Amino acid sequence: MDKYGTRPEYLWARWPNYAILRRADNKKWYGAILDVPRERLGLTGTDVVDVLNVKCDAGLYAFINGENGILRGYHMGGTWVSVLLDGTVAREQIFALLDASYKLVGPRKKVQ
Secondary structure (H helix, E strand, C coil): CCCCCCCEECCCCCCCCEEEECCCCCCEEEEEEEEEHHHHCCCCCCEEEEEEECCCCCHHHHCCCCCCCCCCCCCCCCCEEEEEEECCCCCHHHHHHHHHHHHCCCCCCCCC
16 A cells, blocks of 8 residues: 555455455556465465465566466466465565566556
């Protein structure tokens, strides 16, 4: 809220723990917080893990997809990744990915 002016939105009664993060200026999503069974992510275990889905540019996606704790975006197309929020990924890296996603979905600058 302090940095982006965003309040999480809970859009689905069926998934009350799923929240999206949307830019105020253009209403585009820059993040989604989900609780997902590990097996749906291709991980071992049957417990549920919290993930943050963020958008990446193609170069970053190719570089980080598959890193420990960073997976192909769960239920998202294109260049989204799911970041495990279980301590696998450093907090600083999570915030950097969130910042990049926020900027990436921002308004496009007009070319003159």
